[in-house]
Amino acid sequence: MWCGPAMGAFNRWAENSHLFPAANRTVVEVAEQLMHGAAYLFRLRQLHAGGAVLPASLNDYRPAPLPN
Numbered sequence: 001m002w003c004g005p006a007m008g009a010f011n012r013w014a015e016n017s018h019l020f021p022a023a024n025r026t027v028v029e030v031a032e033q034l035m036h037g038a039a040y041l042f043r044l045r046q047l048h049a050g051g052a053v054l055p056a057s058l059n060d061y062r063p064a065p066l067p068n
Helices: 005-014 027-049
Strands: none
Touching: none
C-alpha cells in the first residue's frame, strides 16, 4: 500500500520514543498521541499570541507514554 511521505514523517516523529517498535503502535495510542501533540502545539501558539516568550525547544513535541 502506497502511503507517500506521511509514513516517513511519522516514523521520524516516532523514533526514539515508545512508539518506535511497530508492536507498540495501536490505533488508539497513535490517535491519542496525535491529538495530544496537536493540543500541546495549539496551546503554545495561544501563549505566543498572548505575548509569552518561550524557548524554541518547546516547539518539538515528541510522543511520550500517556497516563491511563
